[in-house]
Amino acid sequence: MLEIKDLHAAVDGKEILKGLSLTVNAGEVHAIMGPNGSGKSTLSYVLAGRAGYKITSGSIRYRGEDLAALAPEERAAKGIFLAMQYPVEIPGVTTLTFLKTALNAQRRARGESELDAMGVLKRVRARASELKVSEEMLKRALNVGFSGGEKKRLEILQMALFEPRLAILDETDSGLDIDALKLVAEGVNALRAPERAMLVITHYQRLLQYIVPDRVHVLSAGRIVREGGPELAHELEAKGYEDIVRSAA
Amino acid sequence: MAAVETREKVSALAEKYKYGFVTDIEMERAPKGLSEDTVRYISAKKGEPDWMLAWRLSAFRRWVEMREPNWARVHYPKIDYQDAYYYAAPKNTPAKQSLDEVDPKLLETYNKLGIPLSEQMLLAGVAVDAVFDSVSVATTFKAKLNEAGVIFCPISEAIRDHPDLVRKYLGTVVPVTDNFFSTLNSAVFSDGTFVFVPKGVRCPMELSTYFRINASETGQFERTLIIADEGSYVSYLEGCTAPKRDENQLHAAVVELVALDGAEIKYSTVQNWYPGDEEGKGGIYNFVTKRGDCRGRDSKISWTQVETGSAITWKYPSCILRGDNSVGEFYSIAIANHYQQADTGTKMIHLGRNTRSRIVSKGISAGRAQNTYRGLVSVHPKAANARNHTQCDSLLIGKQCGAHTVPYIESRNPSARIEHEATTSKIAEDQLFYCLQRGINPEEAVALIVNGFCKEVLQQLPMEFAVEAQKLVGISLEGSVG
Ligand SMILES: Nc1ncnc2c1ncn2[C@@H]1O[C@H](COP(=O)(O)OP(=O)(O)OP(=O)(O)O)[C@@H](O)[C@H]1O
Ligand SMILES: [Mg+2]
Numbered sequence: 265m266l267e268i269k270d271l272h273a274a275v276d277g278k279e280i281l282k283g284l285s286l287t288v289n290a291g292e293v294h295a296i297m298g299p300n301g302s303g304k305s306t307l308s309y310v311l312a313g314r315a316g317y318k319i320t321s322g323s324i325r326y327r328g329e330d331l332a333a334l335a336p337e338e339r340a341a342k343g344i345f346l347a348m349q350y351p352v353e354i355p356g357v358t359t360l361t362f363l364k365t366a367l368n369a370q371r372r373a374r375g376e377s378e379l380d381a382m383g384v385l386k387r388v389r390a391r392a393s394e395l396k397v398s399e400e401m402l403k404r405a406l407n408v409g410f411s412g413g414e415k416k417r418l419e420i421l422q423m424a425l426f427e428p429r430l431a432i433l434d435e436t437d438s439g440l441d442i443d444a445l446k447l448v449a450e451g452v453n454a455l456r457a458p459e460r461a462m463l464v465i466t467h468y469q470r471l472l473q474y475i476v477p478d479r480v481h482v483l484s485a486g487r488i489v490r491e492g493g494p495e496l497a498h499e500l501e502a503k504g505y506e507d508i509v510r511s512a513a
Numbered sequence: 514m515a516a517v518e519t520r521e522k523v524s525a526l527a528e529k530y531k532y533g534f535v536t537d538i539e540m541e542r543a544p545k546g547l548s549e550d551t552v553r554y555i556s557a558k559k560g561e562p563d564w565m566l567a568w569r570l571s572a573f574r575r576w577v578e579m580r581e582p583n584w585a586r587v588h589y590p591k592i593d594y595q596d597a598y599y600y601a602a603p604k605n606t607p608a609k610q611s612l613d614e615v616d617p618k619l620l621e622t623y624n625k626l627g628i629p630l631s632e633q634m635l636l637a638g639v640a641v642d643a644v645f646d647s648v649s650v651a652t653t654f655k656a657k658l659n660e661a662g663v664i665f666c667p668i669s670e671a672i673r674d675h676p677d678l679v680r681k682y683l684g685t686v687v688p689v690t691d692n693f694f695s696t697l698n699s700a701v702f703s704d705g706t707f708v709f710v711p712k713g714v715r716c717p718m719e720l721s722t723y724f725r726i727n728a729s730e731t732g733q734f735e736r737t738l739i740i741a742d743e744g745s746y747v748s749y750l751e752g753c754t755a756p757k758r759d760e761n762q763l764h765a766a767v768v769e770l771v772a773l774d775g776a777e778i779k780y781s782t783v784q785n786w787y788p789g790d791e792e793g794k795g796g797i798y799n800f801v802t803k804r805g806d807c808r809g810r811d812s813k814i815s816w817t818q819v820e821t822g823s824a825i826t827w828k829y830p831s832c833i834l835r836g837d838n839s840v841g842e843f844y845s846i847a848i849a850n851h852y853q854q855a856d857t858g859t860k861m862i863h864l865g866r867n868t869r870s871r872i873v874s875k876g877i878s879a880g881r882a883q884n885t886y887r888g889l890v891s892v893h894p895k896a897a898n899a900r901n902h903t904q905c906d907s908l909l910i911g912k913q914c915g916a917h918t919v920p921y922i923e924s925r926n927p928s929a930r931i932e933h934e935a936t937t938s939k940i941a942e943d944q945l946f947y948c949l950q951r952g953i954n955p956e957e958a959v960a961l962i963v964n965g966f967c968k969e970v971l972q973q974l975p976m977e978f979a980v981e982a983q984k985l986v987g988i989s990l991e992g993s994v995g
Binding site: 335 | 941942943944946947948949950951952953954955957961962964965966967968969
């Protein structure tokens with residue numbers, strides 16, 4: 265599904281990712297952990313194709329295709345979804361309008377028929393109730409005045425709506441209360457499927473209790489410094505990053 | 514059989530429709546240039562009464578002594594007023610028989626705007642008797658208005674058929690000598706719209722110039738007069754979201770609104786004249802004078818405009834709040850892309866007591882465009898308790914465009930309360946990225962964000978107009994993101 269080889273990437277001319285390699289197969293969930301500033305969000309932006317995030321060397325292949333050749337909206341239509349660490353507010357654009365525009369844009373790009381307002385609403389409602397996203401929230405401007413937790417739940421709602429092939433969750437758990445954390449985890453688990461892969465970026469072992477990953481990677485200073493199974497997350501929780509990072513250096 | 518009958522009926526209606534809305538077709542035009550003779554020629558061609566000619570001539574004599582204003586933040590080569598035609602009979606091009614004969618580029622835009630097929634035909638000048646729906650709609654429309662006693666007709670017709678009303682109100686809101694362009698209009702106006710809503714009548718439908726559209730004739734010097742008698746209400750829609758082209762570069766319209774006691778006029782405009790090409794070549798110069806007079810107490814006039822076209826826009830729809838407790842509103846979206854220049858805003862003149870005004874202006878600049886909001890809020894000594902709230906927001910797309918805000922405030926009554934808020938922002942990279950990440954392409958993303966920015970104004974438009982206007986916002990900004 266995703267094959268990253270010796271990836272170097274720079275932001276504003278500053279190299280942040282320094283030789284990162286990672287392979288994720290269909291059906292797998294991988295967790296990425298690592299200290300603040302290690303490059304986790306940078307990796308997610310590079311995968312999503314954000315302007316200003318430049319691949320200087322190495323390669324990313326997504327379902328056999330060179331990802332660098334695709335525009336961000338093309339990547340989205342081909343199934344890459346990024347739940348952002350800091351979801352963005354768009355004043356004046358109601359959440360439902362945004363969802364409809366995005367869903368239909370993706371469908372159009374894939375040569376599927378567009379859905380009318382009712383069709384979109386049906387799909388949104390089905391997922392919204394599971395994630396406790398209220399109708400009232402859907403009528404408000406996108407993310408404007410939403411609490412931190414509400415924003416994160418809306419990200420997961422979008423993931424459920426778009427049914428991506430590769431979902432990247434950047435610290436979706438931070439800012440969530442325990443109940444919301446469970447809801448979000450359930451939402452994620454419901455989407456686990458043989459044809460889908462997930463990259464879960466988190467600081468906390470707690471999320472990984474609910475979403476049990478196949479592999480855990482530790483990112484430090486722009487490189488993967490350790491890999492392991494779910495037990496690695498426990499070890500990190502107990503010891504912190506310092507030891508692991510030091511022993512890797 | 515039935516089909517043939519229907520067809521005949523419709524053709525008959527179409528004939529009526531044609532003559533109801535179009536001035537007589539002549540093949541001649543006035544000689545180039547502007548003189549008293551030109552004015553006489555126009556008046557004669559229209560078969561006008563003497564008082565109308567006298568009115569035009571007095572305007573012309575004043576105009577000769579006036580100078581073109583230069584205070585607006587717009588730049589254009591000097592206009593040679595003697596090198597233009599002031600009266601040209603509509604081109605007698607044969608009507609097209611089907612949409613196949615229409616420029617595909619134009620049709621593409623219509624499709625993007627979601628304009629129904631029958632309307633596309635009308636707009637593109639396909640023979641009107643081929644457009645069954647629209648014609649019958651137009652006809653039922655006229656019947657309903659007659660029943661309510663509403664007069665809605667070309668102003669040339671009103672000059673003939675309702676001379677008393679025209680004489681009583683024409684030039685009472687925008688005086689003949691008001692400004693260079695309005696005075697020019699007074700001398701040479703070609704045609705326009707007249708509306709009179711009688712006492713206590715709520716006009717049964719939105720009045721739309723769309724029902725008056727004639728592809729071969731365009732309003733270079735349009736004149737509009739709308740009168741809402743006591744306790745009446747009317748909503749008037751001017752313009753069209755479809756792009757309009759015209760060989761005449763200079764446009765100078767005048768619109769006068771009169772609201773008597775307790776009356777309300779809602780005037781909505783979508784202006785999409787040809788803006789010139791991406792290099793700034795060509796395009797319409799649009800110098801408009803629009804003014805509403807809240808002449809009666811408890812009256813209300815509300816202007817809503819979506820200005821996306823023209824190379825140069827010079828336009829300040831205003832309200833004179835003469836009656837006590839009267840209300841003036843101005844909601845505006847002005848979009849300038851490529852090399853367009855827009856200098857637009859409003860004047861709220863508070864004369865009566867407890868008068869209130871509200872201004873919401875959304876200016877969007879992209880490419881190398883310059884967009885200026887120019888507004889005046891004036892409170893006269895007798896206007897006790899006058900209130901104004903102004904919200905003026907500018908959005909910049911790219912680095913080479915400009916936004917300017919020029920608010921003038923004059924308060925001569927200490928009990929007045931005037932509030933002015935202004936913001937300037939850019940489309941943020943993170944907003945754009947968020948949209949792209951969700952699969953929305955850059956142009957659609959800009960359209961979405963800008964529509965959000967304009968929401969407060971778009972909400973003021975009648976529903977069916979608002980949907981088209983939203984699409985228009987997107988189309989006007991095409992090519993503004995790299
Ligand atoms: N525009 C920029 N210019 C220079 N440095 C940048 C820029 N953007 C990010 N960085 C730096 O890149 C590094 C990695 O940032 P990134 O956001 O990827 O970290 P992270 O692992 O997601 O951290 P956190 O756990 O705090 O979310 C940081 O040191 C950050 O300061
Ligand atoms: Mg981060």
